[in-house]
Amino acid sequence: MIQIDIKKQLYGSNGQMLLDVNLEIEKGDFIALSGLSGSGKTTLLRILAGLEEGSGIIKIDDKIWLDDKIKLPTQKREIGFVFQDYALFPNMTVLENLLYVKKDLDLANHLLEITELSELKKRLPNMLSGGQKQRVSLCRALMNRPKLLLMDEPLSALDPAMRTKLQNEILQLHKEFETTTIMVSHDPSEIYRLSNRVLVLNQGKIIDDGDAKKVLLKTTGSAKFSFEGELLEIVKMDVIYVAIVSIGQQLVEIVISQEEATNLVIGQKVNVSTKAFAPIIS
Numbered sequence: 329m330i331q332i333d334i335k336k337q338l339y340g341s342n343g344q345m346l347l348d349v350n351l352e353i354e355k356g357d358f359i360a361l362s363g364l365s366g367s368g369k370t371t372l373l374r375i376l377a378g379l380e381e382g383s384g385i386i387k388i389d390d391k392i393w394l395d396d397k398i399k400l401p402t403q404k405r406e407i408g409f410v411f412q413d414y415a416l417f418p419n420m421t422v423l424e425n426l427l428y429v430k431k432d433l434d435l436a437n438h439l440l441e442i443t444e445l446s447e448l449k450k451r452l453p454n455m456l457s458g459g460q461k462q463r464v465s466l467c468r469a470l471m472n473r474p475k476l477l478l479m480d481e482p483l484s485a486l487d488p489a490m491r492t493k494l495q496n497e498i499l500q501l502h503k504e505f506e507t508t509t510i511m512v513s514h515d516p517s518e519i520y521r522l523s524n525r526v527l528v529l530n531q532g533k534i535i536d537d538g539d540a541k542k543v544l545l546k547t548t549g550s551a552k553f554s555f556e557g558e559l560l561e562i563v564k565m566d567v568i569y570v571a572i573v574s575i576g577q578q579l580v581e582i583v584i585s586q587e588e589a590t591n592l593v594i595g596q597k598v599n600v601s602t603k604a605f606a607p608i609i610s
């Protein structure tokens with residue numbers, strides 16, 4: 329069990345904002361942390377890792393990492409951290425990057441095998457693709473069998489195919505190591521596949537907490553489908569108005585009324601819902 333009750337005053341883009349997070353996490357949970365840009369996700373991970381100051385309590389099983397007397401340094405917290413930008417040691421080979429954390433050759437080879445990196449273990453990071461670097465970074469984070477694995481948008485720089493491949497590997501590693509994990513992600517399919525609990529941060533506070541179905545399936549009223557997107561443009565065609573909305577990797581055109589066209593603002597987040605009864609999946 330991980331107990332977190334932390335506070336920190338942040339200076340957000342709209343003035344001061346209190347990061348105020350109180351939650352308990354079960355051992356082995358895979359938590360997806362979501363929320364708008366600037367809501368405090370990275371800061372929360374950095375406080376958990378001891379990379380940033382914050383007040384309150386962090387307790388893992390019976391061990392206190394943070395309270396009003398104790399502030400355990402990062403090296404003493406049993407954490408693994410995977411950053412978006414890999415953060416590998418450039419002058420060390422793949423294998424050396426792993427062994428730097430712990431001199432356990434068997435574990436390193438095992439992790440490299442699961443992530444299909446065995447052939448590349450003598451390479452330096454600059455000779456690897458983004459996806460390969462991120463797999464090395466994931467393996468390295470698991471070398472000390474952490475109590476808590478923190479991942480800050482680890483897959484966001486990768487193309488969709490590589491993302492899916494890494495999601496599968498993360499899933500496999502999580503099954504085997506049962507590491508309690510918090511992963512920042514904005515990708516609904518990723519969140520759905522990987523996590524058993526989703527937390528949504530807004531302005532430093534948790535505003536939604538539940539399994540992916542509860543948090544992500546936000547179809548309201550009688551709508552059968554509901555997607556969140558960004559309004560890119562409103563085009564007038566003869567007498568009708570068409571909204572161009574970006575949803576995931578796609579652009580969608582939706583006919584809207586003149587009143588809607590006046591009230592909507594370009595760039596705003598919108599929900600697109602429909603009552604389609606016979607959807608086609610191909």
Ligand SMILES: Nc1ncnc2c1ncn2[C@@H]1O[C@H](COP(=O)(O)OP(=O)(O)OP(=O)(O)O)[C@@H](O)[C@H]1O
Nearest residue numbers: 337338339340341364365366367368369370371372
């Ligand atoms: N040490 C700090 N002291 C005060 N304010 C900070 C500190 N670190 C970050 N902030 C501010 O707190 C807010 C939250 O930042 P944070 O990086 O945690 O957000 P985020 O949810 O991870 O955003 P993104 O999704 O864009 O990465 C930002 O407005 C940032 O400027």
